Amino acid sequence: MSEYILEMKDISKGFVGVKALDHVQLQVKPGEVHALMGENGAGKSTLMKILMGIYTKDSGEVIFDGKPYEVANPKEAMDTGVAMIHQELNPILDMAVYENIFVGREITKNGLVDKFVNEQDSIPK
Ligand SMILES: Nc1ncnc2c1ncn2[C@@H]1O[C@H](COP(=O)(O)OP(=O)(O)O)[C@@H](O)[C@H]1O
Ligand SMILES: [Mg+2]
Numbered sequence: 001m002s003e004y005i006l007e008m009k010d011i012s013k014g015f016v017g018v019k020a021l022d023h024v025q026l027q028v029k030p031g032e033v034h035a036l037m038g039e040n041g042a043g044k045s046t047l048m049k050i051l052m053g054i055y056t057k058d059s060g061e062v063i064f065d066g067k068p069y070e071v072a073n074p075k076e077a078m079d080t081g082v083a084m085i086h087q088e089l090n091p092i093l094d095m096a097v098y099e100n101i102f103v104g105r106e107i108t109k110n111g112l113v114d115k116f117v118n119e120q121d122s123i124p125k
Contacts, residue, residue: 009063
């Protein structure tokens with residue numbers, strides 16, 4: 001078993017006219033905290049979006065928890081235990097702040113969002 005919880009090997013990703021990632025390596029041991037640092041446009045978000053299944057890599061390999069890791073979308077990533085807090089938040093403007101915070105984790109009743117309960121719980125007493 002590898003000593004790493006996450007390995008991103010030789011990850012490359014190009015967009016039209018720009019090579020965002022060129023054989024990038026990232027190795028993370030359990031319990032470690034890493035900072036990805038680089039100027040704007042260095043490719044930090046692109047690397048994390050590949051991990052989240054938002055972008056597909058052009059080449060390279062990801063190993064998570066000792067197994068090949070291929071996710072098609074953020075739901076699959078989250079089901080595997082990978083989560084991302086986005087730098088650029090995209091709130092849904094038609095929804096209240098609390099609704100944005102709880103997107104995807106709403107309190108439901110019989111499979112429907114229980115708006116009354118959600119609102120009661122969010123109103124400061
Ligand atoms: N969806 C996209 N379409 C085209 N180019 C993109 C896209 N996302 C990122 N890029 C480009 O890829 C490069 C890396 O961007 P990004 O990963 O956002 O960098 P960072 O997060 O380090 O600032 C930049 O040149 C950026 O313009
Ligand atoms: Mg970024």
